Amino acid sequence: MGQTIVEKIISHNVGRKVKPGDIVTVKADYVMLDDIMMPFIVSKFNEMGFSKVWDPTKVVIICDHMVPASQTDDIRAYHISCDFASKQGITNLHTSDGICHQLMTEAGYVKPGHVVFGTDSHTTTYGSVGAFSTGIGYTEMAAILGTGEVWMRVPSTIKININGTLAPNVMSKDVILKIIGDLTAAGATYKSLEFCGDTIDSMSQSSRTTMANMAIEAGAKCAVFTPDTKTALYCDIELDDFQSSLVGDEDAVYETVLNYKAEDFVPVMAVPSNVDHIVPISELKGIKVNQVFLGSCTNGRLEDLMEAAAILNGKHVAPYVKLIVTPASRKIYMEAMENGTINVLSKAGAIITHPSCGLCCGRTGGILTDDEVVVATNNRNFLGRMGTSKVKIYLASPKSAAATALAGVITEA
Amino acid sequence: MGMTIAEKIIARAAGKETVKAGDIHTVTLDLLMSNDGTSHLTVDKYNALKNPRIADVNKLVWIVDHNLPCDSVKTAASHKKMRDFAIEKGIRFYEGEGVCHQVMLEKHVLPGQLIFGADSHTCAYGALGAFGTGVGNTDYLYAMVTGTSWVLVPETIRINLTGNLPKGVYARDLILTIIGKISANGANYKAMEFGGEGLKNIDMAGRISICNLCVEAGAKTALMAVDDVARAFLKDNNRDGDIVESDVFDADSDATYAQVIDIDLSTVKPIVAKPHFVDNVCDAKDVAGIKIDEAFLGSCNNGRIEDLRVGAAIIKGKKVAPNVRFLVVPASRTVYEQALSEGLLATFMEAGAIVMNPNCSVCWGACQGVIGEGETLISTGTRNFKGRAGHRESFVYLASAATVTASAIKGEIATEDMV
Amino acid sequence: MTSFEGRVWLMGDDIDTDIIMPTEYLVYKTIDEMKPYAFSPLRPELAGKIADGDIIVAGNNFGCGSSREQAPEVVKALGIKCVIAKSFARIFFRNAINNGLLLIENADLYDAMVKANAEGKTIKVTVNENIEFDGKTYPIVSLPDNLVEIINAGGLVKAMRKRNGID
Numbered sequence: 001m002g003q004t005i006v007e008k009i010i011s012h013n014v015g016r017k018v019k020p021g022d023i024v025t026v027k028a029d030y031v032m033l034d035d036i037m038m039p040f041i042v043s044k045f046n047e048m049g050f051s052k053v054w055d056p057t058k059v060v061i062i063c064d065h066m067v068p069a070s071q072t073d074d075i076r077a078y079h080i081s082c083d084f085a086s087k088q089g090i091t092n093l094h095t096s097d098g099i100c101h102q103l104m105t106e107a108g109y110v111k112p113g114h115v116v117f118g119t120d121s122h123t124t125t126y127g128s129v130g131a132f133s134t135g136i137g138y139t140e141m142a143a144i145l146g147t148g149e150v151w152m153r154v155p156s157t158i159k160i161n162i163n164g165t166l167a168p169n170v171m172s173k174d175v176i177l178k179i180i181g182d183l184t185a186a187g188a189t190y191k192s193l194e195f196c197g198d199t200i201d202s203m204s205q206s207s208r209t210t211m212a213n214m215a216i217e218a219g220a221k222c223a224v225f226t227p228d229t230k231t232a233l234y235c236d237i238e239l240d241d242f243q244s245s246l247v248g249d250e251d252a253v254y255e256t257v258l259n260y261k262a263e264d265f266v267p268v269m270a271v272p273s274n275v276d277h278i279v280p281i282s283e284l285k286g287i288k289v290n291q292v293f294l295g296s297c298t299n300g301r302l303e304d305l306m307e308a309a310a311i312l313n314g315k316h317v318a319p320y321v322k323l324i325v326t327p328a329s330r331k332i333y334m335e336a337m338e339n340g341t342i343n344v345l346s347k348a349g350a351i352i353t354h355p356s357c358g359l360c361c362g363r364t365g366g367i368l369t370d371d372e373v374v375v376a377t378n379n380r381n382f383l384g385r386m387g388t389s390k391v392k393i394y395l396a397s398p399k400s401a402a403a404t405a406l407a408g409v410i411t412e413a
Numbered sequence: 414m415g416m417t418i419a420e421k422i423i424a425r426a427a428g429k430e431t432v433k434a435g436d437i438h439t440v441t442l443d444l445l446m447s448n449d450g451t452s453h454l455t456v457d458k459y460n461a462l463k464n465p466r467i468a469d470v471n472k473l474v475w476i477v478d479h480n481l482p483c484d485s486v487k488t489a490a491s492h493k494k495m496r497d498f499a500i501e502k503g504i505r506f507y508e509g510e511g512v513c514h515q516v517m518l519e520k521h522v523l524p525g526q527l528i529f530g531a532d533s534h535t536c537a538y539g540a541l542g543a544f545g546t547g548v549g550n551t552d553y554l555y556a557m558v559t560g561t562s563w564v565l566v567p568e569t570i571r572i573n574l575t576g577n578l579p580k581g582v583y584a585r586d587l588i589l590t591i592i593g594k595i596s597a598n599g600a601n602y603k604a605m606e607f608g609g610e611g612l613k614n615i616d617m618a619g620r621i622s623i624c625n626l627c628v629e630a631g632a633k634t635a636l637m638a639v640d641d642v643a644r645a646f647l648k649d650n651n652r653d654g655d656i657v658e659s660d661v662f663d664a665d666s667d668a669t670y671a672q673v674i675d676i677d678l679s680t681v682k683p684i685v686a687k688p689h690f691v692d693n694v695c696d697a698k699d700v701a702g703i704k705i706d707e708a709f710l711g712s713c714n715n716g717r718i719e720d721l722r723v724g725a726a727i728i729k730g731k732k733v734a735p736n737v738r739f740l741v742v743p744a745s746r747t748v749y750e751q752a753l754s755e756g757l758l759a760t761f762m763e764a765g766a767i768v769m770n771p772n773c774s775v776c777w778g779a780c781q782g783v784i785g786e787g788e789t790l791i792s793t794g795t796r797n798f799k800g801r802a803g804h805r806e807s808f809v810y811l812a813s814a815a816t817v818t819a820s821a822i823k824g825e826i827a828t829e830d831m832v
Numbered sequence: 833m834t835s836f837e838g839r840v841w842l843m844g845d846d847i848d849t850d851i852i853m854p855t856e857y858l859v860y861k862t863i864d865e866m867k868p869y870a871f872s873p874l875r876p877e878l879a880g881k882i883a884d885g886d887i888i889v890a891g892n893n894f895g896c897g898s899s900r901e902q903a904p905e906v907v908k909a910l911g912i913k914c915v916i917a918k919s920f921a922r923i924f925f926r927n928a929i930n931n932g933l934l935l936i937e938n939a940d941l942y943d944a945m946v947k948a949n950a951e952g953k954t955i956k957v958t959v960n961e962n963i964e965f966d967g968k969t970y971p972i973v974s975l976p977d978n979l980v981e982i983i984n985a986g987g988l989v990k991a992m993r994k995r996n997g998i999d
Binding site: 023036037039040044047048049050066071073074076077118119120121123134135136137138139140142143146147151185186189190219221274361362363380382383384385389 | 846848849850851854855856858859860861872873874892893896897898899900901902904919920921922923926927930931976978987988989991992993995996997998
């Protein structure tokens with residue numbers, strides 16, 4: 001009997017063949033702890049009676065939600081993060097290098113086949129390199145820190161097969177938004193999404209990352225891609241036999257198989273205030289916007305900034321419209337400086353902030369007020385996420401966001 | 414009887430041949446600058462007036478810089494009010510272009526102008542030979558509606574500079590030295606006029622830094638005669654053609670001064686202003702070794718390209734100390750792009766600094782970069798008042814770009830020669 | 833079998849974690865400080881009205897979104913005895929169990945209560961058996977054993993304390 005990718009990863013981790021529905025105890029290859037959860041993680045860890053983390057080399061602490069701090073109390077999380085790292089001998093500490101989900105693969109921690117847990121729902125992101133990764137709460141994280149392991153139910157898998165060539169104005173963001181719309185926000189709850197097909201094969205590592213990142217918005221436990229040569233290059237490894245085997249078997253059992261033709265995708269947006277409320281941009285044209293946000297762990301990578309810059313090159317954003325650009329990591333920001341992307345964006349009028357979660361987590365980075373409209377490249381448009389509950393958030397691809405910033409109204413690239 | 418630069422500018426604005434210190438005159442304002450610190454309050458007061466009108470909308474410049482990007486629903490609402498009003502009235506409006514005073518100097522301020530700014534550091538404009546002064550939003554509103562205001566002609570303190578600053582000493586150290594000397598209220602109601610051979614040796618960034626900080630000695634304004642350095646700055650910003658030669662003033666040799674201070678620049682040393690007053694100064698070496706949590710290189714006082722060059726040269730190839738946050742915040746988009754093209758931003762990023770978009774940052778204490786309870790900041794900002802940079806129980810030391818950068822590398826207060 | 837009665841607050845589909853506990857307030861040191869802001873983007877007055885022993889009845893995908901555990905903690909701290917929904921988001925479900933907040937899945941109760949405009953009405957819950965509303969009973973599916981173990985231990989913190997020989 002064949003296996004899906006996630007079944008192979010979990011089987012490898014527990015040392016025996018597993019099937020969907022099995023309750024297993026897995027060992028964490030890495031855990032990711034973010035600043036905003038650190039005070040709670042540490043307090044639960046202490047309350048549980050642990051004194052030492054099971055393996056400091058497998059713990060990564062990342063300050064990103066509140067960097068730089070905009071409220072004096074935010075500093076508390078920063079100090080708790082630094083102090084815990086120092087006390088536990090954790091050297092994998094990033095205080096201002098970018099967004100956790102970008103750094104976990106970019107900084108060389110997560111590799112294909114790993115099992116990873118993070119205290120943030122978008123931990124599904126690392127599936128883009130063929131890892132099993134999922135978000136958990138701080139209590140559960142505290143328990144893993146002490147024991148190195150956690151129970152889970154092996155998820156069933158929805159296979160998503162995409163073939164063909166995407167139109168030039170369609171990005172992987174449009175693809176995943178459309179899929180979330182089809183699945184609905186709860187459609188993949190408890191399940192794994194497995195992406196395949198020649199459209200996926202020809203996608204960049206960055207584009208795949210956007211899709212894995214957003215899988216949680218359909219409720220998915222994880223989203224996995226088969227690691228290939230692009231993945232190996234990005235992870236700076238040669239794939240071993242196990243990693244090379246991370247392909248869904250012909251005779252694997254899937255709960256559902258969804259087939260898409262790449263040519264059928266069009267530029268779309270998720271309209272207020274649900275990520276699964278997907279509308280083609282052609283039906284939204286002309287809606288006036290106040291702000292555009294290009295950034296986040298979903299779409300703040302070099303490729304995203306470059307696609308936007310190509311549209312903005314030599315032009316200027318519409319009067320009274322703010323374009324806020326928040327690169328996903330220090331490395332990306334520096335690469336974008338080096339290759340001229342940042343200069344193009346700045347000349348076009350963009351406000352470029354230090355790499356962090358920025359506006360996506362709603363604590364800083366361009367908060368809005370009643371009746372304002374924002375087009376954003378991040379992953380959530382929930383009510384009140386970026387300001388008051390009367391702010392309207394549209395989620396879009398970097399290309400659509402850039403075209404919209406230029407026009408001042410919702411526009412297709 | 415001769416006149417000081419301040420007197421000449423007020424005479425021009427009042428339409429008089431001569432004025433003298435102590436006179437009160439009605440003046441016509443040339444520019445009215447307002448930022449997001451108070452513009453929303455001005456809008457409220459304006460709307461409460463009976464049949465309000467703006468005397469000359471072309472003189473108004475409104476700039477969002479204090480909380481940008483916006484970090485709370487409250488400031489988002491203030492910004493919206495300000496922006497909507499600016500759009501409705503056709504007021505020149507900047508959002509994302511930089512700290513207000515830097516934007517004004519780059520794009521609007523001209524020699525001989527009399528300018529009200531709803532911000533205390535408006536005195537920075539003296540570096541271009543303009544009389545800039547900070548006013549509250551009620552004064553601002555009156556000027557906005559009538560185009561005029563009244564001013565008391567200030568007495569002037571003349572500061573004559575000779576010689577040259579030693580290596581590793583900057584204009585920032587000079588002005589902190591002067592404020593320490595005359596105290597935080599030593600220039601109350603007065604103008605501070607800088608001149609002498611030594612001024613020629615101070616670059617434009619240094620001059621702006623000096624004038625900008627004069628309010629910390631209580632000064633109404635600060636002034637410098639326009640020379641080749643100032644003209645070169647205007648030329649670099651494509652505005653040399655806008656200079657009205659008849660408005661370019663220097664003080665008369667027989668002008669009357671309340672006080673004359675002579676300073677030999679070669680005697681100035683690296684200075685630090687300790688918590689919680691700008692005039693609480695000491696030799697930087699005397700406080701070396703004090704542990705810091707954050708360092709800030711930026712603001713309308715020290716966020717110019719020259720300051721960033723100083724910082725980048727010191728930190729190149731080195732790293733920010735572990736767990737120290739080093740914020741680098743160019744004062745304007747122009748400065749940002751220049752620093753980008755010179756590779757300075759890359760140098761700071763490589764060293765582990767946090768490069769923010771041009772804004773007021775921690776200098777204002779309610780924007781990104783604030784410090785927490787019990788923390789210590791070393792800053793190139795304008796003020797070190799208690800609670801200014803964030804939590805009310807925190808400590809701010811003011812110093813030059815060089816000292817701030819050196820401290821970021823050491824993780825404790827240090828001068829340039831110590832790293 | 834344990835049973836209890838409680839007053840019902842009705843909420844819709846996809847009640848996300850940003851609604852349950854907006855990011856703006858996550859920085860507070862304690863759950864108690866966050867409590868007044870629970871559900872504020874949607875119903876700012878609700879937190880002040882919820883009383884000890886009340887029950888939330890909701891539609892699909894309750895707790896979707898972020899992994900922030902403050903969401904179930906704050907619901908529990910408000911005094912909510914249990915949340916009954918058509919379905920729960922995965923992370924919220926784990927977090928609630930780990931904190932000993934009872935969650936019950938039921939496909940029909942929500943629609944019936946919405947139809948009857950029954951917010952404020954009282955229902956009776958018999959754990960692992962059924963819910964009674966308006967003379968009708970709605971069955972409850974029992975939880976898997978491993979979850980029952982955590983709940984029986986009093987939540988994950990207590991389970992770990994026991995493991996570490998503290999309790």
